[in-house]
Amino acid sequence: MTQQLVIYPLLLQLFLSIILMFSWKKISWQRIISIVGGFVNIAVAIWLFSYIWENGTQTVQAGNWPAPFGITFVADTFSATLVLLTAISGLAVSSFSSASIVVARLKFGYFPIFHFLLLGLNGAFLTGDIFNLYVWFEIILISSFVLITLGGEKAQLEGAVKYFTLNILGSTIFLTAIAVLYGLTGSLNMADLSLKVALIENRGLVDITAILFLVGFGIKAAVFPLYFWLPDSYHTPPSAVSAIFGGLLTKVGVYAMLRVFTLIFVPDEFLINTILIIAFLTLISGGLGALIQNNLRKVFSYLIICHIGYMIAGLGLYTQVAIAGAIFYLIHDIVIKTNLFMISGLIYRIKGTNSIRSMGGLYSDNPKISFLIAIALFSLVGIPPLSGFWPKISLLSASFSAENWWIVGAILFASFITLIIISKVWANVFWKDKVELPKRLNFRYFHKLTTVKRSQMIGPIVFLTLVSLYIGFGAEQIQQVSSRVADELMNNQQYIDAVLNNNQTYN
């Protein structure tokens, strides 16, 4: 029963999508199935996580082919944590989207595609095979293309062209990197690659391959020179879609980087410097980009880029404390970014506009909702003891002990910029006097929605804010998880042993 536990999250999402496809026209069924499926997914993910926590890394060999030959699925603490976070954000977004997305979009298969996206995410987190990772990336990409274009508005299509081109380019570069790596080692299993890459004499070629991987993943993770597609496309689809994109899609790139650069390519000085420079520039440019934007969702898009910089910096510093900080930040960031985009969707529903300048008076109109949003925004900035604060301590102390003052400066600078941006947003959206907006006909304002719909929109935001609060106040437990993940990543022998020496068979 527990031997194939690793692939249960995948099977669950696959079955959900198939069931949802069978009820193509019955939107109300799809809503129920999606939300119930979300709860089941969380249960499975918690089961997987607690099992991994007690028993260590688990593997499943597809078709019972022994390790370096077949496709392996591996769940270590890192994967299990991310699967759990995917389940949490997935549930929140499916509840939010069932209320906020118009029926015309839902009729064209929004929910099945959404669950395919979650399937791809889970697959990317759980696979232990580099080509299989490419395939999961493509599943994520195809689903996200459909989600980003569904509805076919002008801005959406323009954003989609840019999103599409750069992501395809990223995949092609990733595929090229796999080709070179296969040519060098003759293996695709990540644990096996880890052993074989260490033996290669020609270090120049290894570095080039590593850079190809860095560029491929960098496009997905939206790091400094490669992020231009993100702010152009993330604000165009409905905010529920942006929520899952902002929360999880870029993080898959970060996950892949953390995995590949700790397991396969142990960074030498050249790679570490490259990663650190990228992290520095990402922190600065994302923050400055967010400062000048007026569209609320574009501000949040730039904040995604800025905060990716923290995780890359953690990887670049390459000490156990720094990686633990990066993991903690990843956990915090997935929850908070999903929440942010849902909040922007909620504000859009209330106000009917995305422009910060024409908003105002939200606090006097809706004090309770404003209080809720305030908690989420404070967590984002990292006011102690909320969740954004703790990972920054780890990152700062790691960069202090590495005596890397550039990164110390960039981390502090990015925190301040985030604070400035959030206070600007707060002052303009919540405290400024109300700006009279022209009423939009046929627009479903928030106060016109039914109570069920409203609770479906507020509910996930409350839920994710509670998770954020838990991450903040239960920081000790999260720190334990991230330290253990960092330990497993830095001492990758355990991962390799679990994959290659396992004699576990199917019963």
Added chain:
Amino acid sequence: MAIIIGVLYAAGIYMILRRSLVKLILGIIILGNGANLLIFLLGGITKGSPPIIPGDSNVFLSAYADPVPQALILTAIVISFGLQSFAIILIKRAYQVVKTDDLDEMNEIDQDS
């Protein structure tokens, strides 16, 4: 073979850098083909020796063609085929809605809103 791959990569990237949407898609297709051929080449081409173990032995007797790159290319071709058909529909829709195939004119979302 190596030269062909180089030419395909160069042509693909050149086409992607053009402003026209159609050339963009062509560039992506060419680049994808280049990547597929690269896997094929780097997998090591062996002529005329299929990876079949003779009935009277348990191991391979001579050098054999590695089947893995072919499986990889097949997967990659299928994936890129799907993506390309999606891309063609996407540019058709984008052309109909935006009324231009020039990427420089697709800048409405950059305007302040």
